[in-house]
Amino acid sequence: MRQSAYAQVMRAGSCLLMAWQVWMVWYVASHEADAVEWSCSADDGCASDQLAAGAPVLGIASALALGLLSTRFLHRATPGVMVALSAFATVAGWRDALAEGQVTGDTVTSFHLFFPLGEFTVAAWLAFLWSVAGAGCVAAGWGAIVSLRRTAGLRRLSRRTSTADAVLEGWRSVGRGRGEVLVVFDDAAGVRHRVPAVVHRAALRRDVRAVFDTDRPGDQARIRVALRRRKVLSFT
Numbered sequence: 001m002r003q004s005a006y007a008q009v010m011r012a013g014s015c016l017l018m019a020w021q022v023w024m025v026w027y028v029a030s031h032e033a034d035a036v037e038w039s040c041s042a043d044d045g046c047a048s049d050q051l052a053a054g055a056p057v058l059g060i061a062s063a064l065a066l067g068l069l070s071t072r073f074l075h076r077a078t079p080g081v082m083v084a085l086s087a088f089a090t091v092a093g094w095r096d097a098l099a100e101g102q103v104t105g106d107t108v109t110s111f112h113l114f115f116p117l118g119e120f121t122v123a124a125w126l127a128f129l130w131s132v133a134g135a136g137c138v139a140a141g142w143g144a145i146v147s148l149r150r151t152a153g154l155r156r157l158s159r160r161t162s163t164a165d166a167v168l169e170g171w172r173s174v175g176r177g178r179g180e181v182l183v184v185f186d187d188a189a190g191v192r193h194r195v196p197a198v199v200h201r202a203a204l205r206r207d208v209r210a211v212f213d214t215d216r217p218g219d220q221a222r223i224r225v226a227l228r229r230r231k232v233l234s235f236t
Helices: 003-032 051-099 123-151 199-203
Strands: 040-041 045-047 108-112 116-121 163-173 178-186 192-200 208-213 224-227
Touching: 003 040, 003 051, 045 108, 051 123, 051 224, 116 123, 123 224, 163 199, 163 224, 178 208, 192 199, 192 208, 192 224
Parallel strands: none
Antiparallel strands: 040 045, 108 116, 163 178, 163 208, 178 192, 208 224
16 A cells, blocks of 8 residues: 555544544533533632533544544535534434433533533523534535535546646636636646636645646646645645
């Protein structure tokens, strides 16, 4: 196995393990929320030595770590996926607590992050969390669409297309942050092509690849410019 492929397998495995941790921590945070005993004082505030009390803070830290690890795979969908995963895990914890008879929908309980968020019924917490999960799914979907468009992800899956490192030359604005450039790249045979294309201004500051029709590399209607991924964390 090549070093790059091995690195991706290691990264994917790390993401799966971290995703499991995010799920379990947020699950415990809600499943055991009603059993947490807090000691409060006017000077020091509230504290508890139970795992469920600190689980939300650990859940936030774990979600941030997972986001850094998985950005290479999820791109702009990463924040939405992290929010949705955390919210769904918290919902699952409270639903299981309801099923086991630990709480009822009318049970009033508190939930702490870095500070108490207030005391509400389990039903109210669930309604809030379903809203958060829905918002996370919408954000993830929108981020995925933007990423697929900027990286030409769907087009690159076609067997009729090839990719090559490219350089962008010139800039003629066509409005709304987009402009026409010349995409300069060499095809598999080493033939250089200079094909006009419309790109977002952000592409001028990034390394890019040309995604082109293998049989007609100079076809302006089929050329796409894909932004290369930024490396947040690297295993290589």
